[in-house]
Amino acid sequence: MTRITVTVDGTKYSDEVEPRKLLVSYLREDLGKTGTVIGCDTSNCGACTVHLDGTSVKSCNVLAVQADGHEVTTIEGLAQNGELHPVQTAFHECHALQCGYCTPGMIMQTCDLLKNNPDPSEQEIREGLEGNLCRCTGYHNIVKAVQQAARQGHESGTAAADGSPAETADAEQSVGATA
């Protein structure tokens, strides 16, 4: 067992974890952050996507111990003070979800995509979400939602992407960066 200290959605946790434990299992089983889900065992689906120091990672591809000393934002920490994040609103308004299983990962990945590229073309959106699988929507409305969130980001003058309360300018990208 190894002791780790991680800040998740603004709360600091200190726990003993098995060295082999995945971050996604730590979030779900130890912290009850069940908004983040598991869709595969080969790092293909992106359902488990969270932000690690403001950058999207597939949390099934990061060990809990690698998150030691870092900040994690999950889908549950995205809305601030009861206000939905613009990407969440756009997914709702554009009907970009059906069963909703891929949705937390899609939303977290979209935030990251828009942070890096606030004005993406359709092709850039499609390539930026390539690591997140959705079986229900055919991606059509997901693309529309990302476009809407991007437009809104411009209009409000803030990056719609900037959802993580804990994002730092020099986010570490060394672990588990999303494919």
Added chain:
Amino acid sequence: MTITEDRPASNDAAEVGKARTRKEDQRLITGRTKWTDNIVLPGMLHLAMVRSPYAHANITNIDTSEAKTASGVITVVTGEDIKDVQGVNANAWPITPDQVTPTHLPVCIDHVACAGEIVAVVVARTPAEARDAAELVDVDYDVLPAVLDLKEAVNDTVLAHPDLGTNKSAFWKLDSAEQGSGGNVDEAIAKARVDGIVIEREFRQQRLIPAFMEPRSVVVDPTGDQMVVWSATQVPHILRFLIAATMGIPESKVRVIAPDVGGGFGGKLQTTPEEFATIAVSRRLGKPCKYTETRSESLLSGHHGRDQWQKITLAAENDGTVTGLKVDLIANMGAYVAVVGGGVPVLGAWMYNSIYKFPAYQFNCQTVLTNMTWVDAYRGAGRPEATFAIERMMDEFAAVLGRDPLEVREQNWIRHEEFPFTTVAGMTYDSGNYEAATEKAKKLFGYDELRAEQKQRRESGDPVQLGIGVSTFTEMCGLAPSRILGQLNYGAGGWEHASIRMLATGKVEVLTGSSAHGQGHETAWSQIVADRLGVAFEDVEVLHGDTQIAHRGMDTYGSRSLVVGGEAVVRAADKVIAKAKVFAAHLLEASEDDLEFTAGRFQVKGTDKGLAIGEVALAAFAGHNLPDGAEPNIDADATYDPVDFSFPHGTHLCAMEVDTETGATTMRKYACVDDVGTIVNPLIVEGQIHGGLVQGIAQALWEGAEYDENGTLVTGSFVDYTLPTSADTISFISEHTVSPSTTNTLGTKGVGEAGTIASTPAVVNAIVDALRQFGVDDVLMPCTPERVWKAIQAGGAKPGVPAEGEREAAPHFDEGAPNDDRPATPDTTATTQGGAQ
């Protein structure tokens, strides 16, 4: 004849027809979800399954001793341990009285018939400990030869279940002459051989995996008097029934809950070995237990879809009139006949004749057992296979005639003034307008412009050729009139149930027996009830997926929810109004005949006296002033058994660019016009179409479950089973025409499967259309670049190169060319290897 509206009449106040954003989204976009795997109960134990690595074997010994002593392990349970209490995976639809149906035990005892079958269950404190210990269970197998090829299976040389003596499960036939719905197909074919056109083709419907995004999970709580089962299922009511029927537990002691369910597409309409095993183990230990599959387990052990060979014979006159269609199918059931099982190909029986007026028709289907994962419904279930075959054939027929494929279709399809129309298969189509949908689709697609571009690219010899694919499909939705299901020997009815509870505070609870897993029932049902009862959309609460709350139901599959379940809701609402009217008349001291009900109010005609339905609900709740003999209650129930199926249709057009040098294909444009009857919520309908399209396109281009010669699934993870990503797909143009169904009050037809059914042939037809100039008349699905390239080579672009399947991979380098970096010493073996890299 059919009245086709371009759009439903606009009525700003009406909820039905409004693009409401969904009620269910809030929890899903904020992560406050209730997936089965999220459930944690005090003292809950975790299960891991030990699965057979062999496709066919006898179990000679299972040694659990080492696993039992591993850290955190409570026990290890074998099939022998629970043989009297584990129930059985049932087949609900024996398609013939003499169907051969192997017994399907949840945990195998002495024989495994496909890889991935459960042979032991490990129970531990944590999922990780359970999985670790599963590795320690030592199973001895006596490996048997496996039958893995559909066509070989029919010969019975190797048997999937030696004790059954045959692989042939059932033979099912529909003949239009025999049933009196049309002529004799063999005569039509014989005549066409003399003086007409006969086209004979064989198509392969490859095996697909539903691949819903939420892996299946089940939690069982046996503590207390009643057992509660949470499951990621489409069919909580059917599951409850089958638990009671096969496990010897009184139905009244079983409560099944389908909480948030992450997609199904037919893949979760099964009652699974994992569910039964978890129940048996949990009851044995008296402790809550959870089992959640990994994705790899899901792909291997959840049922698969399609997997058929289709032999199609089309007879026609030289003027382009089709005179007969004959279908011979072999359908792979896999190792067991699943809950719908052989019924899946049979569901296609009425659809091969599609939208056309064929005078003679015959459908023959042989279902066979193999040592592969079991097969059951996957989005469309029988109808995509049928649609693919006939729409491919119509394109082939047009090519033989040298005419435009839409024109040839129009010559043969049912004209809009001919509805209702009874087809050669014996179905009566309620309404439709193929002309209108096709006209609109052509415009949206830019059909003539794209044909012009295609011509120009052909003439200039462009290495990237353009193909245009057509699919004018219909399907049958609204499963199903119980009377017909009875005739077909199906084990249950096809009705649906709804209850409406009028709460004293003005809120309305709607209980539905349909069980949504992404379809948006909470929103659509709210719209229907808001309109019907004249209450606010926000005041309606839809409850489903819990057998204790929505106690009667037939669940969600076969595009039945809105058509059947929605009608039950409408009828329950009408009963509420009828009951409330008696109260309103009494309270208003008026005659019932003098009341009219509009916008949620009972109004005394010609006065301003009236009562809102919510006020009536409150008065009924108080019960202070009741009409004579009335119960203090205006709630109502309705169980609706559909009178007939509904038949949505549509015209789908697809343009594919094919790089003739590499075989790579790119979708250029996709436009579709679907007629799904009255649309309750355009946003939701659009979403269903998009998602359906991509699943159908995926069959055409990317997906296929592949086994090696030992019966190991080699596409057993998302690395190899290639679901489409956002980068693989494009944005679609989708529009509608509206021919309201005449078989239900709202005029709805069902949309859940339309996109999947229509799109596969549109894509393949487009690819073949691009390549026909090279002598290509078919490409096996999925149409990978390799297959497309080989088809071009085989078709005559480079004469002498054999067709797909007859040659090895192309040599990587041309011999002797400057880039041919071979070992200097001439060594044949090395050269061959180098060449094959």
